[in-house]
Amino acid sequence: MTDLVTAEGHGEHISTHPDMNVVRKTAMWVFLGSECIFFGSLIATFLLYRTETRGGPTAKELFDIPFTSASSFILLMSSLTMVLAHNARERRDPRQLRIWLLATALLGSTFLAGQAFEFTEFAHEGLKLTTSPFASSFYVATGFHGAHVAVGVLMLLALLFMSMSGRLRTGEGMNVELVGLYWHFVDVVWIVIFTVVYLLQV
Amino acid sequence: MATVAEVTEVHAPAPGHKGLWSWITTVDHKRIGILYLWSALLFFIVGGIEALLIRLQLFTPNGEILSADAYNQLFTMHGTTMVFLVVMPLASGFVNYLLPLLLGARDVAFPRLNAFSYWVFFVGGVLLYSSFILGGSPDGGWFGYAPLSTQVPEYVRMDFWAVGLLTLGVASIASSANFIATILTMRAPGMTLMRMPVFVWMTLVISFLLLFSLPTITVGLFQVFFDRNFGTLFYETAAGADPLLWQHLFWLFGHPEVYVLILPAMGIVSEILPVFSRKPLFGYSFVVFSGIAIGFMGFGVWSHHMFTSGMGPVAEAGFAISTMMIAVPTGIKIFNWIGTTWGGRIRLTTPMLYALAFIAMFVIGGLSGVTHSIVPADTQQHDSYYVVAHFHYVLFGGAILGLFAGIYYWYPKMSGRMLSERLGKWQFWITLIGFNLTFLPMHMLGLNGMPRRTYRYDENLGFDLWNAVATIGGFVIALGVLLFVINVIWSRRHGEIAGDDPWDARTLEWATSSPPPEHNFDQVPLVHSRDDFWHRKYTLDAEGFLQQRDEPVGDWIPEADPEHIHMPSPSYYPALTALGMGIVGYGVLYQPAGFIVAAIGALVLMWGAFGWSMEPVTRTPEPMAHDDRHPELEAAAATEEVESE
Ligand SMILES: [Cu+2]
Numbered sequence: 001m002t003d004l005v006t007a008e009g010h011g012e013h014i015s016t017h018p019d020m021n022v023v024r025k026t027a028m029w030v031f032l033g034s035e036c037i038f039f040g041s042l043i044a045t046f047l048l049y050r051t052e053t054r055g056g057p058t059a060k061e062l063f064d065i066p067f068t069s070a071s072s073f074i075l076l077m078s079s080l081t082m083v084l085a086h087n088a089r090e091r092r093d094p095r096q097l098r099i100w101l102l103a104t105a106l107l108g109s110t111f112l113a114g115q116a117f118e119f120t121e122f123a124h125e126g127l128k129l130t131t132s133p134f135a136s137s138f139y140v141a142t143g144f145h146g147a148h149v150a151v152g153v154l155m156l157l158a159l160l161f162m163s164m165s166g167r168l169r170t171g172e173g174m175n176v177e178l179v180g181l182y183w184h185f186v187d188v189v190w191i192v193i194f195t196v197v198y199l200l201q202v
Numbered sequence: 203m204a205t206v207a208e209v210t211e212v213h214a215p216a217p218g219h220k221g222l223w224s225w226i227t228t229v230d231h232k233r234i235g236i237l238y239l240w241s242a243l244l245f246f247i248v249g250g251i252e253a254l255l256i257r258l259q260l261f262t263p264n265g266e267i268l269s270a271d272a273y274n275q276l277f278t279m280h281g282t283t284m285v286f287l288v289v290m291p292l293a294s295g296f297v298n299y300l301l302p303l304l305l306g307a308r309d310v311a312f313p314r315l316n317a318f319s320y321w322v323f324f325v326g327g328v329l330l331y332s333s334f335i336l337g338g339s340p341d342g343g344w345f346g347y348a349p350l351s352t353q354v355p356e357y358v359r360m361d362f363w364a365v366g367l368l369t370l371g372v373a374s375i376a377s378s379a380n381f382i383a384t385i386l387t388m389r390a391p392g393m394t395l396m397r398m399p400v401f402v403w404m405t406l407v408i409s410f411l412l413l414f415s416l417p418t419i420t421v422g423l424f425q426v427f428f429d430r431n432f433g434t435l436f437y438e439t440a441a442g443a444d445p446l447l448w449q450h451l452f453w454l455f456g457h458p459e460v461y462v463l464i465l466p467a468m469g470i471v472s473e474i475l476p477v478f479s480r481k482p483l484f485g486y487s488f489v490v491f492s493g494i495a496i497g498f499m500g501f502g503v504w505s506h507h508m509f510t511s512g513m514g515p516v517a518e519a520g521f522a523i524s525t526m527m528i529a530v531p532t533g534i535k536i537f538n539w540i541g542t543t544w545g546g547r548i549r550l551t552t553p554m555l556y557a558l559a560f561i562a563m564f565v566i567g568g569l570s571g572v573t574h575s576i577v578p579a580d581t582q583q584h585d586s587y588y589v590v591a592h593f594h595y596v597l598f599g600g601a602i603l604g605l606f607a608g609i610y611y612w613y614p615k616m617s618g619r620m621l622s623e624r625l626g627k628w629q630f631w632i633t634l635i636g637f638n639l640t641f642l643p644m645h646m647l648g649l650n651g652m653p654r655r656t657y658r659y660d661e662n663l664g665f666d667l668w669n670a671v672a673t674i675g676g677f678v679i680a681l682g683v684l685l686f687v688i689n690v691i692w693s694r695r696h697g698e699i700a701g702d703d704p705w706d707a708r709t710l711e712w713a714t715s716s717p718p719p720e721h722n723f724d725q726v727p728l729v730h731s732r733d734d735f736w737h738r739k740y741t742l743d744a745e746g747f748l749q750q751r752d753e754p755v756g757d758w759i760p761e762a763d764p765e766h767i768h769m770p771s772p773s774y775y776p777a778l779t780a781l782g783m784g785i786v787g788y789g790v791l792y793q794p795a796g797f798i799v800a801a802i803g804a805l806v807l808m809w810g811a812f813g814w815s816m817e818p819v820t821r822t823p824e825p826m827a828h829d830d831r832h833p834e835l836e837a838a839a840a841t842e843e844v845e846s847e
Pocket residue numbers: 456457460503504506507
């Protein structure tokens with residue numbers, strides 16, 4: 001009983017309700033930690049197979065760095081618009097919020113369109129999913145990132161819909177802060193992929 | 203519980219506590235825990251039957267009962283079942299039921315996510331087991347080594363394994379994030395981290411282990427599935443792929459997973475030993491920190507599963523040393539448990555017997571594990587029955603005995619009735635004897651050279667006697683399990699009424715009724731010390747002797763509005779979302795035609811997820827998102843709602 005401490009005192013002022021925003025962010029952060037290992041494993045597989053081209057096209061022959069740089073820039077800008085959306089939410093400005101949510105979703109979709117274009121180009125040049133271990137690991141790593149962006153766009157559109165129908169709440173459900181965390185994370189992962197998978201291979 | 207307010211109206215699952223629908227829509231962590239426990243016990247029996255069939259086949263040389271193909275399916279499903287559908291969900295069941303109670307909370311952080319985890323687990327189990335009627339079950343071992351597992355695309359079997367495990371992984375990730383958030387943010391006032399019960403600490407470590415280890419096997423499973431179905435070349439060695447890639451991805455998950463399986467049992471035993479020794483846990487902080495150390499070191503030993511794969515002497519030496527080192531924190535725990543019982547006033551109840559047997563059997567399994575870290579010895583033991591003996595001592599002698607200790611210990615809290623001590627002790631001794639009869643001989647078989655995963659052995663190899671003994675032992679274990687089932691059935695009618703605190707225990711779950719009310723505690727406890735409930739019951743007199751108080755004392759935090767404790771409302775969206783995942787799973791198994799099914803599943807999934815995020819947690823007429831620190835926030839939210847109309 002030596003460690004009997006009553007630092008909190010007795011009674012009325014102790015809240016038994018945790019701050020749900022903190023609770024939700026904690027869960028999101030640890031989930032994103034898990035995602036780091038997921039993308040780490042995908043990128044590690046790519047690094048293992050980066051030269052296993054099996055006579056097919058190599059990274060040097062394929063990658064169009066200016067194009068991918070442009071689409072990377074678009075994705076990075078979407079992080080900026082996400083911050084602006086979050087800021088509008090903090091300022092309780094629903095009109096601005098909706099504008100920036102929409103802008104973020106559009107920039108994300110543009111990035112996805114760029115990826116689709118890039119994949120078709122590569123396929124034309126002879127890099128199919130089944131061409132080589134290099135091809136498989138490239139498409140699967142970047143493809144899973146694209147899938148994450150797509151999920152993010154869906155969530156942004158859901159937020160937009162919730163805001164329009166007045167169902168956006170602070171403490172529960174999806175909210176701007178959580179989706180923002182996810183969105184920034186997906187952007188950061190792209191910076192790593194762009195560096196390791198693209199820039200370092202040409 | 204004299205200080206507790208008498209009448210408390212609880213808002214929430216207003217209609218019906220009974221019926222199938224109430225179970226499907228429940229978000230109560232206790233009911234979800236019970237669902238996990240029952241499902242896991244059911245799978246335990248199924249996995250046990252698979253083991254008995256394996257043992258029957260090996261009872262005599264050149265066994266005739268199973269074909270090689272059937273044998274492959276059975277040992278694959280036995281391993282997969284026991285790891286993913288028995289030990290993990292049993293642990294999950296305990297964590298679900300107990301975590302909020304142990305922390306003095308009303309629920310986990312995300313009740314609906316919790317329900318989602320269970321239903322995804324359920325769907326994953328159904329997926330795996332439906333393979334038996336859809337062309338045969340997975341047959342590539344629970345470790346599914348690629349390129350072996352990618353070699354036979356004409357069978358859909360290993361696809362079931364890949365999709366089933368991916369599904370189960372989603373359940374584990376979701377519940378891990380949920381448990382971490384609960385532990386870090388939902389503790390009762392005064393429940394500092396170093397006052398938390400050890401079981402909670404172990405849950406925290408396990409959750410982090412799962413979060414950081416599951417992604418590697420997830421990537422591996424996707425690669426296997428894509429290789430088998432879409433012609434990718436991740437494991438096509440003829441095209442230059444690396445045959446060791448899978449082993450690294452798998453064991454980077456697989457070894458932390460070993461601790462995921464054993465740490466819950468360690469946590470349970472750390473709760474039980476103090477209660478039945480009438481002493482606080484010896485060296486609490488050592489037990490906690492050694493658990494954390496195991497968590498960290500668990501990520502640095504995986505290649506000891508690959509000593510025969512030709513990694514080279516540097517890697518082998520490194521992993522040999524790290525494997526020897528990880529025995530240190532485990533040893534610390536063993537000494538602490540022995541220290542806890544030392545000089546205690548020991549009551550040999552059934553849970554205590556199981557807890558003590560856990561220590562003994564786990565020491566045997568742990569020591570044979572250390573022999574694997576010695577590379578030359580491991581090269582001899584690799585893929586032999588010695589390994590089988592080792593991990594069954596850890597997983598049955600460790601995990602399962604520890605979990606049985608937990609079942610006997612907490613069953614009264616969950617059901618309100620005691621299990622029969624007499625039947626329980628019979629079960630204990632029969633199980634313990636049967637267990638040693640089954641697995642001790644396997645050490646001998648392995649050292650004599652009997653390989654694992656072979657469905658037959660010739661006579662005159664010296665394997666006959668010990669195989670026969672092991673098979674008899676297997677049936678003795680089955681008798682023990684049967685006694686347990688009888689005990690549970692008996693107890694439902696005739697079990698002694700438990701009361702709040704039948705064991706004279708130390709932690710907060712015993713401070714509420716058995717079974718606890720929906721909202722766990724009428725008032726949230728204010729925690730002053732480790733083993734808070736014990737200090738509410740006992741005090742020290744002038745000479746330092748333990749003195750029982752006439753009535754438990756202690757602080758409870760008065761509810762601002764005791765008439766309305768808001769509990770989350772039932773919801774069918776989590777189960778619906780999980781159902782969508784299941785449909786997607788079956789769809790991708792049978793492409794290309796199945797893609798239509800998968801698309802339908804994806805729509806169901808999105809419908810569930812969208813409905814889920816639109817639905818308020820508690821459906822009451824009062825305003826939601828009660829945020830007392832920022833009243834202006836609510837006002838603003840209200841304005842926004844008006845504006846948008
Ligand atoms: Cu290991």
